[in-house]
Amino acid sequence: MSKKTRHEPHEEHADESWLLPYADLLTLLLALFLVLYAMSATDARKFEEMSEAFSIALTSGTGILDYNKTESSSSPPDTKDYKSTSPAIPKSSPDQRRAELMRQEQEDLERLKKQLDNYIKNSGLTSELSTQLNHSQLVITIRDNALFPSGEAVVKPEARKLAKAISQMLHKFPDYEIIVSGHTDDVPISNSRYPSNWDLSSDRALQFMKILLLNSELDPKRFMPIGYGEYHPIADNKTPAGRAKNRRVEVSIIRKYQDSATFTSVNE
Structure with missing residues (x-):
């Protein structure tokens, strides 16, 4: 009687289908870390490499082990040899921009002062007019005797030519605020027209400003007349010469950028 060979029952193979999503999950995690690493790197070439690796991980269909082989087959780049070739674009800070505007303004006002000084010299008005550039x-x-009769605010006919010349120079610099101010000495005045x-x-400041604004190129909204009376003297009122200096009209071109530490008076 023949012996029957007894076969042990084979164990069923374990279900390995879970490996596929697991491998995909690892691939995505690797891609995520690669992107995070690339974002923190400052080297432009390194960023391109990481972007390439990210693209391969998502589109090539290779598993985590295959990708590691691909990566290890090439020698790692030496990041020390890579330098960004993009030139640095300097951006001016607000302080630098302001300094540049101040420099340009200084040049503009110096040019205007030179034009005025030349006009004063060529017209023989050095005793009646002067200019000063400060911070x-x-x-x-x-001087008031160049503009008005004594005790009056009517601009002399010959002074209109002076006002016209000043207005023509001012309209080349249209962005500045202009203050026209009137000043007197400390001798009291009291008449039917001017009680003080x-x-x-x-009134003198207003009348002279009106003559300036006959030039249609000037913007009236940038002009302002002010009367200071005797309260801003530039000389001693105790002498006739000092009182003559104090009786004056000033046309002030106001700086837009002021820095007393940077700009000093040109006339000093």
Whole structure:
């Protein structure tokens, strides 16, 4: 009687289908870390490599082991040899921009002062007109006897030519605020028209400003007349010469950018 061979029952193979999504999950995790690493790197070439690796991981269909083989087959790049070739684009800071604007403004006002000084010299008006450039403004000072009869605010006919010349120079610099101010000495005035030096100085500033604004190139909204009376003297009122200096009209071109530490008076 033949012996029957007894076969042990084979164990069923374990279900390995879970490996596929697991491998995909690992691939995606690797891609995520590669992107995070690339974002933190400062080297442009390194960023391109990481982007390439990310693209391969998502589109090639290779598993995590295959990708590691692909990566290890090529020698790692030496990041020390890679330097960004993009030139750095300098961006001016607000302080640098302001310094540049201040420099340009200084050049503009110096040019205007030179034009005025040449006009004063060529017209023989050095005793009646002067200019001064300081850290806050360019001031054109006109003695009152060059503009008005004594105690009046009507601009002399010959002074209109002076006002026209000044207005033509001012319209080349249209962005500046202009203050026209009237000043008197401290001798009280009281007549039917002007009860005080305040009134006289204010009217003189207004009348001269009106002559300037006959130039249609000038913007009236940038002009302002002010009467200071006798309260801003530039000389001693105790002498006739000092009082003559104090009776004046000033046309002030106000700086837009002021820095007393940077700009000093040109006339000093």
